[in-house]
Amino acid sequence: MxxxxxxxxxxxxxxxxxxxxxxxxxxxxxxxDPSPRAAREVGAIQMALERYRIDTGGYPSRREGFDALVHRPYTVSSTYWHGPYIQWRENRLLDPWGRPYRYRVMSDGHGVAYTLGAEGAPGGAGEEQDLWGTSEAARAAAAGKTP
Known part of the structure; x- marks a missing residue:
């Protein structure tokens, strides 16, 4: 050689x-520190929510939640729903700490994905801090308002 x-x-x-x-x-x-992974995943879920909104004209209801990103809700025409918008792991979206990601519909109708961090309770700093899909929701949560 x-x-x-x-x-x-x-x-x-x-x-x-x-x-x-x-x-x-x-x-x-x-x-x-699994927080960076959680932030990436919350961002990916939020992007899926935005694609859903663009296609259907609105966010999933609180009742429909993330399931609307995978299965077409009966309230949405198949003409507009172009999902699935995200892949599930074992039928649920889990954060790095093993808890389901959360979904909230804000007062203006905006849908937001979030996780409560390592401690699983609102608030906190560092690894325990809540991670929100939008900066508006994060500011509202920090101000003590329910987004």
């Missing part, structure tokens, strides 16, 4: 080892 081929094989092997080490490091970091 030529020196060039040996050199290329070594470069690819070292690159693979480096990528593996970085992936392990990121996984370990996420296990220590």
């Amino acid at each position: 030529s020196r060039t081929k040996v050199f290329l094989i070594l470069v690819f092997l070292l690159g693979g080892v480096a990528a593996l080490l970085l992936a392990r490091r990121e996984l370990a970091r996420e296990q220590l």
